[in-house]
Amino acid sequence: MPQRGRRRRQRRKKPNWFLRIMVFMLVGIFVFGAYILYNVLGAFSDTQYELARGDKSDKREQAVNTDDPVSLLIMGIDERPDKQDVGRPDVLMVVTVNPEDKSAKILSIPRDTLTYIPAIGKEDKINHAYSLAEVQQPGTGIESTITTVEELLDIPIDYFAKINFDGFVEIIDTLGGVDVNVERAFKQKAFDGGEEIYFEEGPAHLNGKEALAYVRMRKEWGGDAGRNERQREVLAQLMQKGASFSSLTKIDDIIESLGRNVDMNVSGGELLAFSRKYGSIPKENIESLTLEGTDVMRDRSYFILEEGEAERVGNILKAHLNLPTTSTVNTGAES
Template sequence: MRPNTQHSMNRSHNHIMKKKKRRKRNIFLLLTLIFLSVISITGYFALQTYVAATNSYEVIDGREEKSELREEPVFVSNDPFSVIILGIENYTDENDRGRSDTIMVATFNPEQQTMKLVSIPRDTLVNIPDYKSDKINHSYSIGGKEKVIATVEDFLEVPIDYYVTVNFQGFTNIIDTLGGVKVDVPFDFNDINRDWERFYFYEGVQTLNGDEALVYARMRKQDPRGDFGRNERQRQIVAGVIDKISSPSTFLKIDDIVEVISDNIGTNMRMREALAFIKKYPDFNASSIEQQEIKGYDEYINNIYYFTPDKESVNGLKQTLKEHLELIENTNEIDTSQEITTNQIQS
């Protein structure tokens, strides 16, 4: 009986060991599946983002790796850099480029983990290189993003390293995809869009959809501060979008975001540079933004309205941006001789 008993005990022990092995194997398979799922999701995210970045990537014509105002190319992971953000009016025919209705310049400093953001009023009177003095938003219709970049570099005397263009349809689609954007409305007002739809805004915090945000960002005539108030509202939108993009829930909307980016956004920032930015600025949000402003006065020349920038204000802004970009050698070399006069404007 003992051999049989011993045999039964051995068989029972073997059965238990086999169950443990199966359990370990099942746990291992489960962990492997989870790991592969994470890799697949991460890979899918990276692939989709790469596709969007590839479809949106477009070089600056006539430029190699850097601005002419740079001695060496910048590296997003180490160096301060600048980005120009252009909101393009795309209600035009095939033979018309449209106009850059929104022009913003952002500078980033990795050591300070800060961003300085300045809005340039669309009617600002500037020198457009190889053309004449005119409203800055006309520069896009004259020579596309390249002419805008050249004009802004001439105006602010700082290098523009990267650009982002967003057409108005893309603007509304992005905000809708993100689930709206939160703003603090400064006063009650209402306005219409191009389809004559009327939108109402009330003082206080509101969450706006894409169409509402576009009307909110473009309204100017009812604002007692004119272009300044308009620019402030546009900066609110930018800050709100940054907060939404940095939210973990955005990951779940990657397919929709990729489609919007591919169809409506252009940039010369490569995928590796965008990833380097995310890694370098992990905690970047709206509180990291330092708002800048250009002061000036309204002026009519040949019965045409212009916003004429105050030279002292512009010179102060030049120095602020140069310091933020750590262009130390240029800090004390601000050109105060450039003036815009009535006789420069050709009718």
């Protein structure tokens, strides 16, 4: 009998230890989650950039929230303080995301695209929307670029992220690199002016420095169209990698890099909400779009869009954003 009593008392202790372990685990998860949230929100206070227009595009009747289809303009800036240059976007990408069907569309805008730049009141290369505005009035380059892209495509740009090349390299390295498929062998000089990097045809795993060279090359073959396709290839992979669980273990490094190298008008809370909502977008639901045009040499090289091309692509993006489309593009149906 005494033995049975002791056994019963031992059995009653087991659930207590189990509950204690569970409590410690839950507390640990909560504390770790709070730590991540605290650091994320703190880091994003360093990245926050308030646009003069406020929190709403002039092409919106009201501001969007994380439940709406939204657009994001990504600017990869060739910014070199050592050369005392204001910098210019080497990468211009518009991303639209729709929560209803968990889909995304990615458009790379060739940097030499000839278009009207409202801030300077004339046509020029689209990447000059940043540099010329900065020279004219420091601190206006981002807003000028956003306005120029909005006018070109006739869509609202709800959010933007401006990242310099150092940030691009650091974030890719932190995420463990990217896997690409090199269409044709080529070489490209490293961004820092160092050695040439050689890319063999076929599958390749690239670190940050190599990935930057990969998305910047355009002279050996493919021109802007080839470069834009490589940019979309890398961005699509980063979207998926950035939302993966393994990225959480590197959150401190990612946060540190963001704080040093990124400006954006997305708050930490909004970014976390977007991550939860769009982190599981299937690869097959990410569509790449292209602007068709021709390289033309005038006083310098320009990319001239085909007639009606900006409106065609703009309509695709409008539909994805659940906005009314226009119907003035000549489809060739009329005789």
